[in-house]
Amino acid sequence: MREAVRELFRRYALLAPALLLVAVAALLPVLFTIWLSFRRQMPIFGISQWTGLDNYGFLLEDPRFWNAVANTGYFVAVSVALETALGLGFALLLNRKFPGRGLARALVLIPWAVPSVAAARFWEWILNADFGLLNYLLGVRIHWLGDPFWAMHAAILADVWKSTPFVVILLLAGLQLMPEELYRAARIDGAGPWQMFRHVTLPLLKPFLLLALIFRTMDAARVFDLLFVLTGGGPANQTETMVVYSYKLLYRTLQFGYGSAVAVATFAFILALSLGYLRMLNRAWQLRRE
Amino acid sequence: MAGHLGCATSQQDAAGAVTLVFTHAKHPQAAYLTDLVRLFEAENPGIRVREEILPSSSDEQHQFYVINLAAQAGEFDVLDMDVIWVPEFARAGWVAALDPWLEPAHLEPLHPGALRADRLNGRLYGVPWFVDTGVLYYRRDLLEKYFFQPPETYPELLRIAREILRREQRPELAGFLWQGKQYEGLVCTALEFIRGNGGDLLRADGAATLADDATVEAVQFMADLIHDAGVTPPLVTTLDEESARHIFQSGRAVFMRNWPYAWALLNAAESPVASQVGILKVPHFAGHVSAPTLGGYHLGINANSRHQAEAAALLRFFIREDVQKQILLKLGVLPAHRGVYEDPAVLAAYPVLPALLPALERVTPRPVTPYYLMISQILQPELSAAIAGIRTPQEAMQRAQQQTEHLLGLE
Numbered sequence: 001m002r003e004a005v006r007e008l009f010r011r012y013a014l015l016a017p018a019l020l021l022v023a024v025a026a027l028l029p030v031l032f033t034i035w036l037s038f039r040r041q042m043p044i045f046g047i048s049q050w051t052g053l054d055n056y057g058f059l060l061e062d063p064r065f066w067n068a069v070a071n072t073g074y075f076v077a078v079s080v081a082l083e084t085a086l087g088l089g090f091a092l093l094l095n096r097k098f099p100g101r102g103l104a105r106a107l108v109l110i111p112w113a114v115p116s117v118a119a120a121r122f123w124e125w126i127l128n129a130d131f132g133l134l135n136y137l138l139g140v141r142i143h144w145l146g147d148p149f150w151a152m153h154a155a156i157l158a159d160v161w162k163s164t165p166f167v168v169i170l171l172l173a174g175l176q177l178m179p180e181e182l183y184r185a186a187r188i189d190g191a192g193p194w195q196m197f198r199h200v201t202l203p204l205l206k207p208f209l210l211l212a213l214i215f216r217t218m219d220a221a222r223v224f225d226l227l228f229v230l231t232g233g234g235p236a237n238q239t240e241t242m243v244v245y246s247y248k249l250l251y252r253t254l255q256f257g258y259g260s261a262v263a264v265a266t267f268a269f270i271l272a273l274s275l276g277y278l279r280m281l282n283r284a285w286q287l288r289r290e
Numbered sequence: 291m292a293g294h295l296g297c298a299t300s301q302q303d304a305a306g307a308v309t310l311v312f313t314h315a316k317h318p319q320a321a322y323l324t325d326l327v328r329l330f331e332a333e334n335p336g337i338r339v340r341e342e343i344l345p346s347s348s349d350e351q352h353q354f355y356v357i358n359l360a361a362q363a364g365e366f367d368v369l370d371m372d373v374i375w376v377p378e379f380a381r382a383g384w385v386a387a388l389d390p391w392l393e394p395a396h397l398e399p400l401h402p403g404a405l406r407a408d409r410l411n412g413r414l415y416g417v418p419w420f421v422d423t424g425v426l427y428y429r430r431d432l433l434e435k436y437f438f439q440p441p442e443t444y445p446e447l448l449r450i451a452r453e454i455l456r457r458e459q460r461p462e463l464a465g466f467l468w469q470g471k472q473y474e475g476l477v478c479t480a481l482e483f484i485r486g487n488g489g490d491l492l493r494a495d496g497a498a499t500l501a502d503d504a505t506v507e508a509v510q511f512m513a514d515l516i517h518d519a520g521v522t523p524p525l526v527t528t529l530d531e532e533s534a535r536h537i538f539q540s541g542r543a544v545f546m547r548n549w550p551y552a553w554a555l556l557n558a559a560e561s562p563v564a565s566q567v568g569i570l571k572v573p574h575f576a577g578h579v580s581a582p583t584l585g586g587y588h589l590g591i592n593a594n595s596r597h598q599a600e601a602a603a604l605l606r607f608f609i610r611e612d613v614q615k616q617i618l619l620k621l622g623v624l625p626a627h628r629g630v631y632e633d634p635a636v637l638a639a640y641p642v643l644p645a646l647l648p649a650l651e652r653v654t655p656r657p658v659t660p661y662y663l664m665i666s667q668i669l670q671p672e673l674s675a676a677i678a679g680i681r682t683p684q685e686a687m688q689r690a691q692q693q694t695e696h697l698l699g700l701e
Contacts, residue, residue, distance in 0.1 A: 045382075128533070146524065252349075253664040
């Protein structure tokens with residue numbers, strides 16, 4: 001008994017440095033932000049006071065916040081859906097044997113390797129209404145980044161280009177783990193390519209799809225650099241997401257209290273999304289094991 | 291130096307010299323700036339200066355200062371501020387009042403419009419070392435071709451642009467370009483329309499006047515340039531300074547609102563419009579005067595600096611006429627000292643200077659209030675909505691007014 005306690009103690013003692021690191025690096029800033037969100041904190045005016053839920057009360061009535069929530073939701077839904085669909089297509093393609101496959105796999109990864117800000121910069125050129133490549137190729141004159149409707153979709157296009165490779169890698173890894181005998185069995189049973197995809201590939205790939213969805217959703221929900229560089233949230237805040245809004249509050253106008261409340265709301269939004277996904281993922285892994 | 295003998299800090303070397311830390315934005319001609327700093331050291335044997343260079347992005351500089359100044363850090367003595375941060379830092383008590391250190395004789399030769407940005411509640415918190423002003427560029431060749439005089443007012447500009455577009459019959463030609471992207475530059479541009487119509491963002495007593503008739507009319511005029519007159523192309527909602535300059539420089543616009551930096555680029559040897567461009571002060575509406583927006587950088591002293599007297603010496607050095615002249619000749623930015631604009635040697639090197647003087651004489655700072663950055667954040671999306679046609683200017687400015695009133699009630 002005593003030996004067991006000592007063993008337990010030793011385990012936690014060994015874990016302690018890692019836990020401490022996580023607490024200091026991740027937990028403390030989160031707690032500090034939550035604490036700030038209950039305060040009115042405006043260093044310029046020397047204001048620093050506890051205001052309880054005031055910031056959250058204002059948040060509920062702040063049209064700019066709800067506009068940012070709607071923009072974030074739209075950005076996440078459309079970009080993640082497109083990235084998953086395209087990513088699945090590319091992964092299936094790259095999983096087949098064809099000459100030059102190694103090169104193709106390497107090429108697909110390039111956009112993922114480009115830093116977001118650099119990607120945003122050259123998309124800014126591609127999307128330029130006046131001399132941009134996209135308008136030239138399409139033979140149109142659309143003001144991609146200046147038109148209230150197109151700006152968000154142009155940003156989604158840039159994000160899809162940048163992030164689809166990530167989905168491809170994850171799904172390709174999943175496809176490589178597929179047991180070949182299942183396909184052989186399905187072929188013996190007379191399954192066509194669509195039936196094999198529908199009844200063998202897709203169910204087995206589900207956990208990987210969900211994993212890709214979780215990562216992409218969380219990433220897309222906190223999109224910042226891409227939009228900040230491409231549009232700065234404009235025109236007329238049509239591309240202002242929650243993180244862009246909280247950045248402006250915190251760093252442009254130094255409203256640390258309210259800016260933190262928006263940041264905490266963003267955190268809650270992403271947490272809720274990920275918890276939903278995690279439940280789905282757990283169920284999918286269980287099914288796969290069975 | 292006797293006072294410092296007792297406290298041998300790391301900022302003093304063995305010889306007892308004080309080391310000032312001068313934090314400033316990264317400058318394209320950094321080596322020349324360092325030359326000036328060395329000159330200051332040669333003139334002031336008791337003071338050494340260490341430069342600390344911040345990234346060239348104004349956002350990142352602001353972030354650096356806010357984080358360090360809010361933490362009461364005294365590690366830097368002299369700081370380089372975008373003109374719109376001065377009242378903010380002053381209100382926060384982060385920069386020292388300079389009145390004890392500067393005589394009227396030091397300030398009198400500086401452009402008064404630039405200095406106005408440094409005064410809050412009657413005290414001085416910064417000195418301009420680079421100034422910038424909104425200016426109007428126009429295609430001299432096109433105006434001459436149709437016998438037009440350069441415009442003084444916005445309605446004249448509109449009439450000329452419309453007429454030239456009609457006669458030239460070139461679909462790619464734009465009448466009037468300005469900064470219409472949702473960012474600070476849009477506020478700078480809009481202020482020139484608003485103040486050129488007798489309006490403003492705040493009244494002298496500090497109350498918001500964003501939805502006043504003069505203001506709304508001016509914003510309406512901006513929207514009409516795009517949607518009614520067709521003189522400004524809809525792509526203006528994506529334009530910042532550089533993208534506007536690219537179009538103008540390729541010969542596809544008659545007028546452009548921009549800053550003086552564009553002059554040298556427009557007249558570079560490979561520029562298609564070289565020596566066909568004229569420069570004017572920004573227009574206004576009938577019965578009012580031109581009010582170009584002030585830009586530029588100002589020097590201030592960290593309120594927590596332990597070497598304020600030495601820091602003030604560095605400030606006085608940078609606004610001295612001969613140093614200001616080097617700032618123009620070597621760094622290529624506009625100095626704040628008016629004497630430089632009359633110097634024959636300078637005029638020979640920069641023949642455009644006399645054309646900039648009318649703008650510099652009228653240059654007007656953005657509202658000098660610690661709230662400015664917040665008001666600008668409210669204004670940017672609303673102005674953007676008004677010119678993109680999402681809301682009527684009346685509606686957009688009404689919304690901006692309400693949000694600003696809420697903000698001003700927070701203090």
